Amino acid sequence: MTNLVVLVVLASIGCVTAVKHERKVINIAVFLDSDEQNEISILALSSIIRTVYSRTNYLLRPIIHRMHKYEVFKTGQIACSLLQEGVAAIFGPESQDINEIVQSISTSLQIPQFQTFWNSKLKAYHDHRGHGGNELYTFNLYPSPTNLAKALATLVRENDWKNYIVMYENDEGLLRLQEALKHRSTQEAAVVFKKLGDKENYRSMLKEIKRTGMLHFILDCETENILDVLKEAKEQKLLTEFHSYILTSLDAHTLNWAELKGVSSNITAFRLVDPSSNIVKEAASVWTLVMKYSKDYLHPYWNVSDDIDFFNSKHFSEITSFNIKTKTALFYDAVNLFFSTLSDIEKKEALTIKPLSCQNLQKSAHGAQLSKALKKVHSEVGLLSGPINGFDSYGYRKNFQLKIVELDEKRFRTIGSWSPQFADRINLTVTVEDRDTETKRKIQQMTFRVVSRLGAPYFIRKEDPPGIILKGNDRYEGYSMDLMKEICKPNNLNCSFTFEPVSDGMYGNYDPNTKKWNGLIKDLIEFRADLAVCDLTITYERKTAVDFTVPFMTLGISILYAKAIKEPPELLSFSHPLSLDVWLYMFTAYLIISITIFLVAR
Template identity: 40%
Template sequence: MTYTLLYDDDHGLIRLQEILKHATADHKWMVRRLKPGEDNRPLLKSLKATGVTRVILDCPSDRVLEYLRHANEVKFFEDYMSYVLMSLDAHTLDLEELRYGLSNVTCLRIFDPSDSTTASSLADWKASKSDNVKIPGQAHEITVEAALASDAAKLITSAVESAPDEFKIEAQKIQCDTESQWELGEEFTNHLLTHPITGITDKITLDNTTGERTNFNVEIMELSNSGFNSIAKWNAKTGFLYARSPNDVSNILAEKWQNKTFRVVSRIGAPYLIERTPKEGEVLTGNDRYEGYSKDLIHEILKETLHLNYELEIVPGNGYGSYDKETKKWNGLIGHLLERKAELAICDLTITYERRSSVDFTTPFMTLGISILYSKPTPPPPELFSFLKPFSVDVWIYMAAAYLIVSLLLHILARLAPNDWENPHPCDKSPEELENIWHIKNSCWLTVGSIMTQGSDILPKGYSTRWLCGMWWFFALIMCSSYTANLAAFLTNAAMDDSIKSAEDLALQTKIKYGTVEGGSTSSFFRRSNVSTYQRMWGAMESARPSVFVKNNDEGVERVLKSKRAYAFLMESTAIEYQLERHCDLMQVGGLLDSKGYGIAMPFDSLYRTAVDNAVLKLAESGKLVELKNRWWQAPEGSGCVSEEAGEEGASAAELGVDNVGGVFVVLGIGCGMAAGMGAFEFLWHVREVAIEQKMTQAEAFWAELTFALSFWETEKPVQHSRPSSSASESNMASRASSVLRSAADLFHLDVFK
């Protein structure tokens, strides 16, 4: 910190020496001498150009007003200035003409004239005065020097009056060049040091060894609209005791700045501040020209909470603020504040160490971190036969081969197994022939029914065939379960991309370029980081050609959108949240790389710093900050993106459209067509046989069979027999009768066994 001492006599330098004994290496001092009775305005004007803000004025009280007037005339008594008046009589000055100035004026006093004990002693002092002279410019008649002299005289008088009888205080002639002393001097001195009294400057006690005063009170006084007011007290025992609460500070601030219009500087950038588009016939002026999160926040702080006026302005160049090593100056918002062109700066301004060393910040009104903005992977075009994807082509071929081999093996084993040869007539205990139903058609039907998890109405009975079916069922169980699980995972995760998942993935590859805003806090983070991954990323960004740095966030977002997944942008997480609400083809990759906050910036030593900070905390506790963020971050109704994480109670997978499962319908349609073709072929083949057996034309047989097939109310079909010739009709009738009798006997036996 830099302090400027203004003094007008040699005693000021002597007092400065005592101050420097307790100063630290961080304190820098600038010393200038004022000339009483002369024009000191050129000196004060030159000091103003250096940017000093802390001034200690060491001069007698009767010259304080003169020097402050000169400072006010050259605008060295403006905002951000702090004056400490060294004169202990400064609180008695009538500074009414400077009360409404913007500087902070502080002084000290060692007694309170309004205190009852002090007032009583002061009344006694006034009554004993022989003159009635009043010092010009002072509100009270007594000075600190007079008060201390009065208390010293009172201490000696009281000590003499209370001295023991053996103390005979008589005037004696003492030569200066002799060694003779007052005989009772040492004893009287001891009596004086142990005899406390109460005077104008409160209770007086002295150290027995050094004779110095051991107790005294000091009040810190601050100039306000009503004059000097006490803001804190100090004594050796209790230290500092502050007399003002945060609410009192806010009230005093509001009173002091009620006629001031705060200049608030910001920058254009959605959603923090954007220019309003006027309606037809509407003329926008002043703060109405802008809207956004920053405007609403500063309005809540200054207008609604502190009841202060403000005016928004845009910083030239629309920059955040970076330090130029060549010119050794700040630009952007930070430079605007340092040049005293604004009182506050608000936008998405990150609190960094470099900025914090030049300007002051409030408590962060928003916390965030650096993350990666990247384009979402383009979902692959839906395939008609995507249901085949869970298995590779080799697996499908092996499954088809396994199906044919198992079906053929089942057919062969069934013919070899004795238990699979069955009696066609269960009522006949001694059949002449045995039947085997496991021909190739039934074998294929059993295997296909098993793998389709539908089963079959016929089952093998032989040991070998049953073992073969069991193994096939196990194979079908595993393959069907694997297919179902893999199909669900494939269809729901088809759009997932594993190119990059974190900053480490970015650092380990060279195909995807990445960058930040040039000169911003994000680039400073990578430039200063000691983490090897971030150092590697910064080296890659610096060496990339063409440059991967952009001028602002909007340019970075636009570059990500147009790069076709060849560029990733590193930016603050809050800005990413805003962009994701409005660009559905963007996504955030990984978590936060750091943790930081946005704050309201202001020059150092701003009187309103505490009040603005308290207002931010109040808005945070009331939930107003969250409400403001939701208002400006959420996209307008109907235009936002639907979050992929929404709908936890519903299905976790994405809906499947016709494009995804249309191939299944194609297969079903082809199968139905093949079945219809096979049915037509069987029907025509049957018509040919009927035509041969019935001795009729194929057209007659076709229409007869088709008419019967379309007669849906007919449920029984008579058995067709070939027409007999005239010569053999009698013999055929006899054989037909015998077969009918045999069939009737079979039915009779079946009913009996039931």
């Protein structure tokens, strides 16, 4: 089948060249960063150009400039030189500082610009210019910061996190997380912020976090640094079954999670692009085809042999749907969205695309009409990031759906979804029955560490029989042991357990001087034990430190309340509120006053 596809592609090259003079050339300016993922964007762009060339009378001609995030001073000159080529639209750049310059030039000359990154300054930019959506020339396909913040806040609320630590890498991440905290409930506990810093500082920072005893974390960092942070967290025993993580990166699913072995923590993330969808799989297959047969596949008007040699030197065998990051998918969608909108307009009237100069601020002839159509565009199919139904007054896409995914061994699986239309809830795709089944399966694979305090009749040390040394659970007996045996029977939880006495023989009290617990509570907090079964009194302090089950037995002295028996009222029951002496005093006073008034009247 692959050979047939290649044969068709090669056969079409000749006829393409023969009719090139009849085609309308559409120039587009493309700003790309110099990284591996943007090389995949080159392949995505080439597949679009080839499709447009084979199915229409247009030729998309990209004018690509590779930008470095520090090339701020050259950006204006580069952008103006590209506009002199007569471009119909601008794609990129991704650096926030560089983008502001290109964005300003794009708006001033009325050239549509497509953005594919998290841009928190877009709203402020339009508010500052004062025109809002009346003159919109910037279109951001990435979910808006406000919507992403709502999604994160909703997930935290649905998880019922009472307290958590926010780990962020840079100021942009801090801003992103602060937006999310604006949407949290005021009843929630305080949130602790920790800056990751350099990789060399991960260990010291995570040691500080471990001392807090907190179990829930939000991690905001570059995608390529996620595994490094979690590997160090594993070394610090912060990746156990007691810990939970939420990753803010939309590309966490593209990492090689097989490197992180033996993870029992709950790790949740968001993703905009679904690698299991057919359209994403098909795109990955086509891009692999472009990479393998670049010499024959790519159009001769666009020389990208150097870009394809990059892949050959890296020995990439293929591009899978799990290799496609969000920015590449959004770039692919942006080019598709641009061309489909432009071709729809030109079915009614031809657009004039001419070279522009930044010096005289001459506005484009096609920009206003194209931007007006883009703002109201409705595209339901053909996009890797899902349907797009227009843009708001600030240029953010109106609708999208975030998949909520959970790490299951080596890969993420979808457990729910979130959309701006229903921002206050998570639409779960995993049923309660599925969760219960999975929980039971995990419990059956576990060996619970149970701790108790020696004392009859709950937990007693057996005496070794003559010539026999008892080991393991055989050393102990008592009510606590019988209870765990019953719970772990095959017809109940069907799991195993090991019993150990608490090291210091204490129940568990808090020392305000050292700010530490002892006894059973200490073993639970420090994860030396999973459960504590004992005659332990529930107090307020202990309840704030650990979780208790519903008490199954009541011991000691209880206060009993006797319910009063209601009797029929007596004849003189109205006099009960006052004593007999009071009634006599009142009668005497009434008599004296009456006699006095009578005498005065006489």
